[in-house]
Amino acid sequence: MATATFIHDGDTIDFTPGTNVAAGDVVVQNDLVGVAKRDIPTGTLGSLAVVGVFDVPKATAPGSAIGTGVKVYWDEAEAVAKTDAEAGANKYLGKTVRAAADADATVRVRLEQ
Numbered sequence: 470m471a472t473a474t475f476i477h478d479g480d481t482i483d484f485t486p487g488t489n490v491a492a493g494d495v496v497v498q499n500d501l502v503g504v505a506k507r508d509i510p511t512g513t514l515g516s517l518a519v520v521g522v523f524d525v526p527k528a529t530a531p532g533s534a535i536g537t538g539v540k541v542y543w544d545e546a547e548a549v550a551k552t553d554a555e556a557g558a559n560k561y562l563g564k565t566v567r568a569a570a571d572a573d574a575t576v577r578v579r580l581e582q
Contacts, residue, residue, distance in 0.1 A: 483515075492508050533571050
């Protein structure tokens with residue numbers, strides 16, 4: 470019978486970027502999305518938060534308001550959270566924990582994997 474070996478709690482994951490990553494950058498690795506809590510220089514081992522509550526950028530155009538408890542997806546090309554997965558092009562980020570109006574530049578999201 471195979472057994473699992475505990476590594477760590479999993480609130481963060483190891484990450485070595487191919488280019489510099491700034492604190493606050495949202496990083497997409499296939500279907501795994503995390504946030505850099507500190508700057509991570511190219512080729513240096515760092516970590517990404519995959520659990521927690523973060524204010525992330527959102528569009529500010531008319532009709533861009535997002536309510537509380539809504540699933541949001543990360544649009545890597547536009548670097549904003551959206552409510553539309555766009556046929557899988559945007560990766561699931563989590564659920565909002567506070568509403569954001571059209572004019573708000575950020576929305577508060579609880580990360581989920």
